[in-house]
Amino acid sequence: MQTKVDAVGRITGPWGKWQLRTVLLIFLCKIPSSWFMACIIFTAPAPRHGEFFCKPPQAMGTPNQTEWIKVSHPQKEEREDQEFSIDFCNIYEDAQEHAHHYYNYENSAQEPKVWEKPLARNSNVIPCTEFQHEASYHSVVTQYDLVCSRDILVSVTQFFHLFGVLTGGILANQLLKYFSPRNVMLFGMITQIFCGNLTGHVASYELHVFFRCLSAVCCAQMYTAGGMIMADITGGKYRTCVSTLFEQFWSIGVMMLPGVASFWSSWSHLYMAISWPTVILIYLWQWIPDSPRWMIARGRVQEAKQILLQCAEMNGTRYSLPHDIDQQLELQAQTAMDAPPPSGWWSMWKGKKAVRHIICVHLAWSLYIVVYYGMLLNIRSFSREHLYINTFVAGFSEMMGTFFGLFLILKTTRKWLWTGLFNIIAGCIAYCGWLVPKPGEIPIDANVALLMCSAMVSKMAISTTLSILTTCTVELVSDDKKKITSFSTICWARFWLLGAPFIGSTVVFGQLIPQTAFASLAIWGGICTALISSPRTHPITKPVTSSSPASGTTNQGAQNIASQFTIIEGMDNKGYAPSTNPIISSNTIRKLTTPQSNLPPQLMPGIWTTKIHEDGPPM
Incomplete structure (x- = not known):
């Protein structure tokens, strides 16, 4: 059996000015990552009624748009209010033949030589294949005709972003075996700027989703490597707080995104606006140290020593350094290299209550992460006019949930049970969205506010649970199984996260269908977390007394x-x-x-x- 030699931890200490500066700089990496994930809210807003219609043929000259819409598009009956509206997704098959009855051509040679009048609703209806957009905001929807039957492609773009997050995390873990975390961070920053700008300027939809996926890969490399550095240089309750509050800057990024988006009238400009600020992170990168433990584990003792000396200098502990620091670091390096290989995936299923805990925590991760991101993207369905304030409120709800999760981690012994009950109650509140009066019965502002209240309570509960899952999942296994358990749960969750955009696309069947689905998943997640039990994260220490x-x-x-x-x-x-x-x-x-x-x-x-x-x- 080997001792847990940790000279690095004794030199750095659990917290200090050096750790504070490093942690704050790494926290900033979460902001562009949240922008790239949530930018679909503003780059692909749901089109309003009348902002697009079937494009008239070039041979018809410059027709009157209103008259063309009347002759070409059929009417459909709305399910809710039973009124008729124009169906902009379909067109009469003989619309072009009868268009001459509705236009005044300056040159008679331009008028189609067909004289019979249209047969109105007796004509065959076919899907429109090319659209003309009149929206004031140039979006992904207008760029690639993502309306009607192609509306599902909006969800596909988000799918490829989430696929990039999944593959980026796996790739980052492989790169960290050969390259230091600091260098992996820098590589992610540089490539994110390049890929992010290309995402907003490519001509084809296929290239757009390709570069969106690469941008997500780069973002995943930044915060994965940064998280490793933070975990290596902090200790005790400080490490717990840092791990939990890392998501706070994600929420801050979501709250900032409406302000950034309000300055731009084109989706391509917005992609530039969220890509170029990473240049600031590249400048600040010079003050982010590398992981001394990573250096020690690979025998690079002198490089680790320089990092530790900088830490001691800034924290004011330089005069407390031991005279045999080199020997202690070399001993830790030798111990790390002599350590047995890490435990395999099957090992985490062995132990008391292991099967129940591992199954429940995997299910909880997959359910909550789908609901967490899905509910954020679903605010597009509440009202386009309130999109900016709704996005800000969603980010604020996430922030409050994270603080509540940190409170449960530090102060309670049954954190899993309380967060499970919180989600079950919040899911039932989300169901109450069906009781909100329609916009015709109350003002539209009141309708949107009530729907947001019903959804954001569940959003806060989900954020609470995710903060606990992020910090406390490894408490369910022994020390040698922590790394594989963390990797397994995150990859499993990100795999199921790929389906979140398509749950949101069920809004075509009704405004509250996605919210109902997400609330149901949150309730099931609450049941799973309530079945988990683990010891207090930071036990209350009592002084040892003795009679002699x-x-x-x-x-x-x-x-x-x-x-x-x-x-x-x-x-x-x-x-x-x-x-x-x-x-x-x-x-x-x-x-x-x-x-x-x-x-x-x-x-x-x-x-x-x-x-x-x-x-x-x-x-």
């Missing part, structure tokens, strides 16, 4: 030794129970407790070697 001075000295020495061992993969030694048996002499204990340094002492048998004594503390 001798035993008190022994317990104090055991605690001091325990405080020097931290799991390298990012979890604290909260489950450690010190042995009551003395493992070293009192002279050694006296050396450990001297205030000479807050770092481990020089190499000593049984503590800083790769083996431990049989009577040592259980690890």
Whole structure:
């Protein structure tokens, strides 16, 4: 058995000015990532009635649009109010032959030589294949004729973005085996600018979805590598807070997106507006350090030492550094390279309650992440006139949910149960959208406000659960299974996330159909999370008391030794129970407790070697 040697963690400490600066800079990477995910709300707004119609043939000259629509498009009866409206998706088959009855041609030679009048509704109706758009905003819809039967292609563009997120995360994990996290971040930033600008300027729909997918791959590389750096340089409750609040800047990006979109009247300009700010991140990249643990694990001790010296200098702990820092780092590097290979996928299914927990947490991840992104995109169906304020409210709801999730993580012992009940109740509130009066019965503003209230309560509950899933999923397994469990749950969730845009496309059957589907999924997710149980994330520590001075000295020495061992993969030694048996002499204990340094002492048998004594503390 090997000891958990963590000289890096002892030097950096759990938190300091150096960590604060690094974390804030990495947080900024979430903003362009959220812009690229949610920009479809503004680049493909649902067209209003009359903003498009079937394009008249070129041979007809320049006809009157109103008269052309009357003669070419049939009428359909609306289901809800039973009134007739123009069907802009279909056209009369003989519309061109009878168009001459509705136009005044300056040159008689231009008039079609057909004299019979149209047969009105007795004519055959065929789908229109080419449209003319009169919208004031140039969008993806107007660029690629994504209306009527081609409306589903709007969801396809979002599908390819989410596919890029899935493949980008997998690719980032492979790149991190060979390239440092800092370099992977820089590569993602540079390629995101390039691909993002091309996404808004290509001529064909196929190239648009291709570059949208590549942009998502680049964004996934940025925040995956950044998350690894943050987890490596923080510890204790600070790591928990950083991991949870990482999503806050995603919500901030969603709240900022309406303001960015309001300055542009073209979708291609909007893609430029959300791509070029990453140049600022490239400039700030020089102050983002690399992961010292990544360096240590690959034997690059001197590079890791330089990073740690910068940390100590900024945190004001340089004078507390040990004189044998090189030996300690080399020992940690050797220990990391001698470590056994990571556990496989099947290992996480072994253990007490393992099957139930793993199944429930995988189901919860897949359900909640689909609802989380699907409900954000679904605000397009509530009202195009209120799109900007609705997007801001959705981002604010996500932010409040994340704060509530952090509270449950830090303060409660039954976080899984409470968040499950919250989602079940919020899902029932989302069902109440069917009780909201129609716009004809109340003003349109009141109708949209009530629908948003019914949806955003569920949005807040889902954000709460996702913050808990992000931070606490690894608590369900032992230390050697944490990495594979995290990778498995995220990949599983992102695979099912691919279906979220198509659930939103069911809005063609009714405005509240997608919201009902998402509420049902949230309720099922609440049942899954309620079945999960794990210990408190940060247990309340109590001081150890003893009746005799001798035993008190022994317990104090055991605690001091325990405080020097931290799991390298990012979890604290909260489950450690010190042995009551003395493992070293009192002279050694006296050396450990001297205030000479807050770092481990020089190499000593049984503590800083790769083996431990049989009577040592259980690890």
